[in-house]
Amino acid sequence: MSGHNQPQPAFVVTHRMVLGLALPMTFGFLTIPLLGITDTAVAGRLGDAAALAGLAIGAVLFDLIFTTFNFLRASTTALVAQAWGRGDHDEQEAVFWRALLTAIVLGIAIVVLSPLILKLGLLLMAPEPAAAEATSHWLSVRILSGPAALANYAVLGYLLGRGKAKTGLAIQALINGINILCCILFGLWMKGGIGGIALATVTGETIGMLVGLVIVLRGFATRNPFHRPDLLDRSKLKALFALNSDIMIRTFVLLGAFMVMTRIGNAYGPVVLAANAVLMNFFMVAGFWLDGLANAAETIIGRAIGAGHKPAFDRGVWLTGVWSLVLAGLTSLFFLVFGAPIIDFLTTVPEVRLMAYEHLPLAAATAVCGFLAFHMDGVFIGATWSHAMRNRMLLAFLGYLLALALLVPWLGNQGLWLSLNVFLILRGVLLAAGLPRLRDQIF
Incomplete structure (x- = not known):
């Protein structure tokens, strides 16, 4: 191991440590329903029942897709935390890069496959024609946030593995805060309708990803993942998958x-x-x-x-x-x-x-x-x-x-x-x- 790696001293688990890790993320999670309420409230003020129904169906489909990919966050947290326990800084960085590259590849795949996903979703939900049209409009914009949304899982997973729950909360709050403001701005004030609501989420996720990357990469020894000989290590990738x-x-x-x-x-x-x-x-x-x-x-x-x-x-x-x-x-x-x-x-x-x-x-x-x-x-x-x-x-x-x-x-x-x-x-x-x-x- 390089000099960049030093074993961590044995640590004591306290009530303060548990709550210091748990509470920030709890508050971060609680901003998610607030976001849903704002989206619904803005759609409800468009004066079109089909828009509200379309948003509800689109949100279910989108949540279904992205809940499936939550493994990116969980596996990144676990592997970074274990590397932290070993004092292996190099491996913490390598885990992040592997997770980020996986997130971006999967995100691009979702965007490419979005017409098929939409077709299957509408077949499954069987909404009225007007609601189906609203869902198609909303999802075709919203799905563009795929790579950024999944990259944010990798960022959050890395921060939690490092024990930086407060930073994770700050990024979650930033994403959801921008989303709420842009939802009102694009959807109502600029009369963007349901497409404006979707664009607000894309904006929030993208800004959140950029801020998250700046925060995470600031402490990295090398900011070019391809300078890492172990990045595509077969055994590590196999374990990750x-x-x-x-x-x-x-x-x-x-x-x-x-x-x-x-x-x-x-x-x-x-x-x-x-x-x-x-x-x-x-x-x-x-x-x-x-x-x-x-x-x-x-x-x-x-x-x-x-x-x-x-x-x-x-x-x-x-x-x-x-x-x-x-x-x-x-x-x-x-x-x-x-x-x-x-x-x-x-x-x-x-x-x-x-x-x-x-x-x-x-x-x-x-x-x-x-x-x-x-x-x-x-x-x-x-x-x-x-x-x-x-x-x-x-x-x-x-x-x-x-x-x-x-x-x-x-x-x-x-x-x-x-x-x-x-x-x-x-x-x-x-x-x-x-x-x-x-x-x-x-x-």
Whole structure:
């Protein structure tokens, strides 16, 4: 190793370290729904129902594509954190370059394939002709942000792996802030309509990427990736693609679980479907809190493994787990107490409100039932135990399908929500059960 690499001293995991890594990212994630609200509010003021429907369909398609590629962020965080633990600065830089090049290649591929993606998406969603036209217009502009959006995953992953969560938050806030301002400017003030809303996002992502690259590259020994002899190292690339593909399969299964839930809910008619959509917001908000702590676990566990420091690993697992449970408990309690007025705010339809009140306890329980799944995901990604994580996710999904087969015919929509909670519990328990053996293999 070069003189640029020095082993990190053994480090102590503290409550302050956990919250210092988790909270900035949580606030960063919370700006995402704010952005969605702004897009919807601007589209809603265009005086065209088709524009609003087109935006909603386009956003679902875009989120589906880009949630799939979130593995870029997760794998970059884990590999950079492990290199940090070893004190290997060269490898931290190499991991970033590999992630960035992968992001740009995938981003360009998405842009090239966008006509096909749009055609398939519209076939899947089957919207009205006017809404389909609005979706096509929005997505054809929005998709241009593909390379920048994926590059931002690489930037954020690198910053989190280095423990720079506050810088990550600043970039997220910058992207979403520019997006919100440009959305109002392009969409309403300059009368750009739905195309203006899409252009606002492209602007935010591109500026965010440029600022992120300046911040990251400022500390690099070499700013030309092709000066790195190990950049396209076959074994390193193979490990990266194996890790990425496992995380991607896990994400597909997770998306599949939610699609199955929507599909079954659809069979109960529009009132149940609308009530479930309102209540899913509670699970999404809980997810933002728990994702922040999962990110903290990725960084701490990656560093502990890189440094070969078992006490830091054990304490990292324990403290991130305790805080996950505390926040999940507070979130569930908050929704149980204030859920009804939140439902009233989200919908004005009386039947939908009544249906949502009825299922509120099960929706509020998702935070507590899911805390271990989110937490263990963070631990397994940080440790790069992606095969084990993927296999246990598939097992949990089988358990979910079994729960649906047993509970839905018996309990209807209540059975649907119960099955979701069973799925979340199964994911957490199956991962936690495999943890001691995997830890003993590493240390």
